[in-house]
Amino acid sequence: MIDFVGKRKVFILLSLLLILSSLIFVFTKGFNLGVDFAGGTEFVISSNKEVSINEIRSILTSIKSEYATAKIAKLKNLNVEDSELFQYSVVLKESLSGSTALKEELIKTMKQKFAEKDITIDFLEFNDVSGYAAEEIKSYAWYAVIISLILLLAYITLRFKFSFGVGAILALAHDIIITMGFYSLFGIEINVAAVAAFLTLAGYSLNDTIVVYDKIRENMKKLRGKKNIEEIVNTSINEVIVRSLNTSITTFLVILPILIWGGKAIAPFAFGLAVGVVVGTYSSLYIASPIVIGWIKRSRVY
Structure with missing residues (x-):
């Protein structure tokens, strides 16, 4: 059995470094805005x-x-x-x-x-x-992303617990920030297709996280009193990792040819998904679950 939880501090540190690097790229290099957003x-x-x-x-x-x-x-x-x-x-x-x-x-x-x-x-x-239309499109894009995050938080909270909702949203924010950093680093155009990629990434990342959370919730009921929360989470991740990796690898193999041969029009969308699938799978295993552990231990609700 792989000890995912035992190394969580290392992976959280790695994620913080990736987020910091992404923010540095975003604020220093900026984005290659397409006509949709720049006019x-x-x-x-x-x-x-x-x-x-x-x-x-x-x-x-x-x-x-x-x-x-x-x-x-x-x-x-x-x-x-x-x-x-x-x-x-x-x-x-x-x-x-x-x-x-x-x-x-x-x-x-x-x-x-x-x-x-x-x-x-x-x-x-x-x-x-026009410049006015570009600003309007940009505003609508931000509204779409923010509303999606709010709805996702509400869904996770209703289906699981608030601690799970916080973990899912933080993992999702982690995925989006790092993906934005890659857009900035490689100068990939940010347009309406890229925003569609971010929203698709949000759904994909959430789905991957739900698979892990569902197994954690199941094992919390089954193993309560027999194992502590770290052991339960670690067991749960090991039980779903093969499924998560198979899904992610299959999805990535479908996206890769589109990214390479799909042409300029679809490239911003395919690039976002290609990066997002990798980052989303990583965060579901190494970020979302440790956040739940920390929240539960601090609130002492288990």
């Missing part, structure tokens, strides 16, 4: 010939000097009717949603500039978000 214009172009990012930036700068700061990324190539098309994503800080003339001028000028180089381009997607 601006995002469009995808395809070309019949491969061009460099510097060429695209040079053409954008010749149209307007402010476009020199555009974020440009190469996407997966498209195969259409035995011919290969090269795709590029461009994000401008300026929103063109209020001016159809500016948008049409940008499209017309870019096509002309590329045509001079004997390159044909097409605009596949065009997404405009």
